[in-house]
Amino acid sequence: MLQEIIIPEFRNSAGTVQKIALTYQVFGQPLGTAPIVLVNHSLTGNSQITGEQGWWNSIVGPKKCLDTEIFSIICFNIPGNGYDDKKEHLIHNYREFTLQDIARTFQTGLKELGITKLFAAVGGSIGGALVWELAALQPDLIENLVPIATDYKATDWVLAHCKVQDQILNNSVTPVQDARQHAMTFYRTPQSFTQKFRRTKNEVSLEFNIHSWLSHHGEKLEKRFQLASYKLMNHLLTTIDISGGTGNYLDTAAKIEGNIHIVTIDSDWFFLAEENWETYVELSLIKNNISINEIKSIHGHDAFLIENRQLSRFLKPIFQQEKLKNEENKYRTLWNG
Structure with missing residues (x-):
């Protein structure tokens, strides 16, 4: 509860x-x-x-x-x-x-x-x-x-990724979807993607399965997560500093x-x-x-x-x-x- x-x-x-x-x-x-x-x-x-x-x-x-x-x-x-x-x-x-x-x-x-x-x-x-x-x-x-x-x-590497995320969230037509798709590319690795998809395509649409997977994650998050929440959480990552x-x-x-x-x-x-x-x-x-x-x-x-x-x-x-x-x-x- x-x-x-x-x-x-x-x-x-x-x-x-x-x-x-x-x-x-x-x-x-x-x-x-x-x-x-x-x-x-x-x-x-x-x-x-x-x-x-x-x-x-x-x-x-x-x-x-x-x-x-x-x-x-x-x-x-x-x-x-x-x-x-x-x-x-x-x-x-x-x-x-x-x-x-x-x-x-x-x-x-x-x-x-x-x-x-x-x-x-x-x-x-x-x-x-x-x-x-x-x-x-x-x-x-x-x-x-x-x-x-x-x-x-928050290292410079984290700050850089969050900067791009913030730009997407404030400038994109579909901000939550697009930011989520971008995020998934640095949450995983090239090796992880290769193991999962191996350049395969959907038999009907002929779309690469990696593309449809990214779209799925973007659409799924948009249904349950507010834009304001994403902006806040992404910003908080940039403020990590115990000192x-x-x-x-x-x-x-x-x-x-x-x-x-x-x-x-x-x-x-x-x-x-x-x-x-x-x-x-x-x-x-x-x-x-x-x-x-x-x-x-x-x-x-x-x-x-x-x-x-x-x-x-x-x-x-x-x-x-x-x-x-x-x-x-x-x-x-x-x-x-």
Whole structure:
């Protein structure tokens, strides 16, 4: 069930004060009775992480890595993503917001729910960057950070892609369709496309199947995603920066108290694996509770949604059931706030 928290007077990074609607869903055990895991959705995702329309059913559910029989799992919708179908909740002044602003809305939501400690926060792509931002904002909040296929800064490469996306979204006749088609070309890899399509054509239309596949993804997203939401989410990618503009990423990350479990993808052409490995090496020199795992795949950035077996293998040690059962009473007061 979609629930709502209203933040009546939220001041964004540009100084504008406005009402923000923060919607969320809770899965598994009731809040206050089990360890709490925060899952952050990706750019076009939403809070429906499991169930009939769940986009992460391979990872979240009974007996899965994020076991709903063990955990309370909460997922906030990034404000303005349109999942509640209320046009008045869309954010049109999107350039005034940063991902740190979104992290502050999540922080407010957790306080409203009486949550003072998270066993883990997990997210892929922009959702993983939001894990970093939330931990930078409140270093003692999260016991286990799991940022997947992401980074704690927007590189020039990310900024370049988002610039093109923004141009498409503001200038195209069919902006959502066209931007989505462009995005799919850097979410995947040439090898992934070759394996899937091999220059085949539709027998009736004689259109290349790669072309019809791209058109399908564009049309599908247009049916469920608002233009204002896409503009906001794309812009937020450009504002990933845990240093708050100082450039001191490592100093900020070193202050995070929780365990950091980076998951990168060897073929990711968006958030590059080499950037993640550099972060791991440099941060491990000053912080001893950091690890990294690498998904091997030809599917690029989207591999975190495709290579479920590999991801599950990396996540399982973090969410050990027996250890959690033994420590349940130790953390109960923290879960209750």
